[in-house]
Amino acid sequence: MTTPRYRLKEFSKMHGAGNDFVVFETKDIIPLKGENIDFKYIATKLSHRKLGVGCDQLIIVNSKHQSEKTHYEMLVYNADGSEASMCGNGIRCFSKYILDNKIANCIDGKVVTDEQLVHTKAGIIKTYIPQITDNVSLEKLQNSTSIQIKVDMSYAYVLSTTDSNSGSSGSGSNNSGSASASSASGYGSGSSSGSGSNYGNGSGSSSIGSGSSSGSTTQTNQTTDKEILVSGQTPVEKYQVSIDYPQTGKKLNCILVSMGNPHCVLFFDINQETLNANEFYEMDISTIAKYLQQHSLFKSGCNVEFVLKKSDNHFLSRVYENGSGETLACGTGACGVAVACILQGYATTDKPVKIEMPGGILTIQWDGKNSVFKTGPATTVFTSCIDI
Ligand SMILES: N[C@H](CCC[C@H](N)C(=O)O)C(=O)O
Numbered sequence: 191m192t193t194p195r196y197r198l199k200e201f202s203k204m205h206g207a208g209n210d211f212v213v214f215e216t217k218d219i220i221p222l223k224g225e226n227i228d229f230k231y232i233a234t235k236l237s238h239r240k241l242g243v244g245c246d247q248l249i250i251v252n253s254k255h256q257s258e259k260t261h262y263e264m265l266v267y268n269a270d271g272s273e274a275s276m277c278g279n280g281i282r283c284f285s286k287y288i289l290d291n292k293i294a295n296c297i298d299g300k301v302v303t304d305e306q307l308v309h310t311k312a313g314i315i316k317t318y319i320p321q322i323t324d325n326v327s328l329e330k331l332q333n334s335t336s337i338q339i340k341v342d343m344s345y346a347y348v349l350s351t352t353d354s355n356s357g358s359s360g361s362g363s364n365n366s367g368s369a370s371a372s373s374a375s376g377y378g379s380g381s382s383s384g385s386g387s388n389y390g391n392g393s394g395s396s397s398i399g400s401g402s403s404s405g406s407t408t409q410t411n412q413t414t415d416k417e418i419l420v421s422g423q424t425p426v427e428k429y430q431v432s433i434d435y436p437q438t439g440k441k442l443n444c445i446l447v448s449m450g451n452p453h454c455v456l457f458f459d460i461n462q463e464t465l466n467a468n469e470f471y472e473m474d475i476s477t478i479a480k481y482l483q484q485h486s487l488f489k490s491g492c493n494v495e496f497v498l499k500k501s502d503n504h505f506l507s508r509v510y511e512n513g514s515g516e517t518l519a520c521g522t523g524a525c526g527v528a529v530a531c532i533l534q535g536y537a538t539t540d541k542p543v544k545i546e547m548p549g550g551i552l553t554i555q556w557d558g559k560n561s562v563f564k565t566g567p568a569t570t571v572f573t574s575c576i577d578i
Contacts, residue, residue: 194222194577196232202287203243203571206279208518208549210571212236212245213280213287217253222577230271235578237269237514243576245269246514249280251287260309261295262288268513272490276312276450278521278552278564282339284308285317286568290333304328312450316342320565336569343522343562346420346529348429349446349487420447420529420559429533433485437477444482445530449562452492452512453526454482457534470498470506471548479510495523497530503537504544518549525562528554 201214219227229248236242248267255263264284266274285306287293304322308315318340321331331337432441445455456478458465465473479494491512498506507527509520524545531537539558544551555563 195225196221196227196578198232198236198576198578200573200575201236201243202283202290202573203245204249204283204286205549205569205571206282206519206521207547207552207566209247209279209520210245210518211247211249211277211280211283212243213249213251213283215251215253215291215293229265229267229273232578233267233269234271236576242578243574246511246517247274247277247280249277249284249287251284251293255295255309257309260307260314262293262306263309264315266310268511269515270513272513273311274451274513276310276315276522278341278343278449278523278525279519279566280521281308281310281315281317281341282521282566282568283570285319285339286337286570289319289328289331289337290570292332310450313344315344318342333570336567338565339568340563340565341521343449343525343564345560346525346556346562347448348420348529348533349431349448420533431487433482433487435478435481437481442478442482445533446487446492447526447529449522449525451522452488452490453495453523454488454492455495455497455527455530457530457536458496458498465498467498467500467506470496471508475508475510475516479516483510483512493520493523493526495520495527497527499536500546503541504546505531505537506546508548519547519552519566521552521564521566523547524552524566525554525556525564528556529562532556532558 197220198214199218199220201212201218204211204213216227219232221227229250233248236248237245246269250265250267252263252265257263264281266277266280268274288306304319306317308317319331320338320340322328430443430445432443435442442456447453447455458470475494475496482488482494483491493512494510496508500506505527507524508516509523510516511520511523524547527545528537528543531543532539537543539556543554543556545554550567552564552566
């Protein structure tokens with residue numbers, strides 16, 4: 191029996207649409223053996239469903255955060271101990287934790303509670319507590335079990351690819367004029383495996399692994415180099431990649447979207463001609479997901495979303511997360527799915543897109559150019575303390 195290395199004086203077990211977390215402040219971790227704080231160790235211990243508290247991720251409030259631009263800093267660790275740059279469900283629980291624990295922080299001397307600017311490894315994220323703006327008192331909301339929180343998830347990026355044959359940039363020619371390249375985060379620089387791959391067609395229906403996408407495709411040896419800011423005019427074909435899937439000998443037509451962390455979105459037959467909701471929820475997604483997560487396109491894995499259209503601007507999605515396996519919901523994944531649906535022409539920007547995951551529905555708003563907004567629940571299950 192190993193002796194505990196840390197005392198966590200206080201934490202909250204929380205979830206956002208079933209994606210569950212252990213949330214705490216760094217000041218509440220006490221090293222019992224005088225060592226530095228090892229978040230990888232703490233994450234693997236606390237997340238264990240039998241031997242720990244059990245959670246998909248750790249959501250950590252950095253008590254020592256000081257910044258002129260942001261009120262707070264959020265750190266995210268997956269169940270396998272890997273650090274993630276962003277967590278869309280987690281940041282809603284982060285905001286509720288700040289509210290419930292009255293962790294005031296100031297910018298320019300102004301204590302803010304209903305709107306929070308949070309520093310993350312994916313950039314600055316802004317959260318809103320809509321009920322406060324609806325004149326519901328702050329005190330009434332504090333320590334309520336569950337509240338709705340809206341998040342400005344900032345811009346969506348998609349993976350651009352360079353056609354190494356012709357040397358021309360695949361998406362650098364984005365005609366929207368709003369493209370701004372940033373260094374790839376979460377995507378590999380290796381070329382895709384096998385005999386090269388072809389772009390998907392971006393229209394029509396194709397079942398996973400069928401390779402039966404309609405429309406013209408071009409064979410090219412892809413290399414990935416950077417992410418490009420998405421704009422509504424972005425030509426989908428430039429961002430759809432088709433990946434050889436040896437298990438079926440066919441191709442997986444994927445859209446690769448980044449919300450600060452990498453997502454690989456696969457559409458099933460969007461018109462449900464070959465798959466109904468029950469089959470969708472029962473099918474094995476782990477085999478395909480694990481294959482994609484180790485693909486050379488992704489230097490540090492990816493989150494894999496599977497999508498089936500339910501009705502107008504309403505989609506079913508399951509997610510197999512990087513570092514945590516299948517979860518009941520994924521906030522950044524829901525944003526990635528909504529962006530991919532709009533880019534593919536399966537959804538419109540004139541009204542919200544509902545992404546229904548096994549743990550609940552997340553509502554996404556995106557005008558096709560600017561920030562992606564996500565609204566969803568943040569729920570506290572219990573608070574406690576633990577030695578690990
Ligand atoms: N597994 C993800 C982090 C958690 C994302 C998810 N739980 C969300 O709500 O966005 C990654 O490694 O990129």
